[in-house]
Amino acid sequence: GAVVSQHPSWVICKSGTSVKIECRSLDFQATTMFWYRQFPKQSLMLMATSNEGSKATYEQGVEKDKFLINHASLTLSTLTVTSAHPEDSSFYICSARDRRVSPLHFGNGTRLTVT
């Protein structure tokens, strides 16, 4: 089945630094990828929709200058958390689908801890 790979699986960084998270579709091309965030014991909240070759579409309340998304190819989308603060500590998950009407496949997530 379709596989989505996310890297790194966990990262610890200091406040004020930037962190890049990669999301790759391994055996299919994804024109659209989605980035989610999950706080402990809460639901997955959509942050943004990453579109290959164009700007990402951000959900209301998500700062696009803080969470930079780049979808440079049909198999790779990156999320960069800029000037990270402790409140950015969370579990970030990317997802993609290989056909228009098909279930989303999720990466294994990235646990970000900002100290």
Next chain:
Amino acid sequence: DQQVKQNSPSLSVQEGRISILNCDYTNSMFDYFLWYKKYPAEGPTFLISISSIKDKNEDGRFTVFLNKSAKHLSLHIVPSQPGDSAVYFCAATIIQGAQKLVFGQGTRLTINP
């Protein structure tokens, strides 16, 4: 505005019995529904889905029921196995459009031996 709700944060079921997880939604535009299973520190894994043109979809031990008039869906797992212990999320989307998934809060299912 929580468009997809899972009102039971946890559920405990004995091994071999049926597990029933419930989900309610408010947006009548949703026409495709999915259930995902999630282990800690991992991404969700797709389990089963159902289109709004159906009221039931079955895949092995998993069956999803959709009641459009009540805006309610449920996931039945029978027989329940210890490996089914996880957090289950229901999600909904609109097929025509961006197809963004809206997730419920999740239900932690524990299967007791």
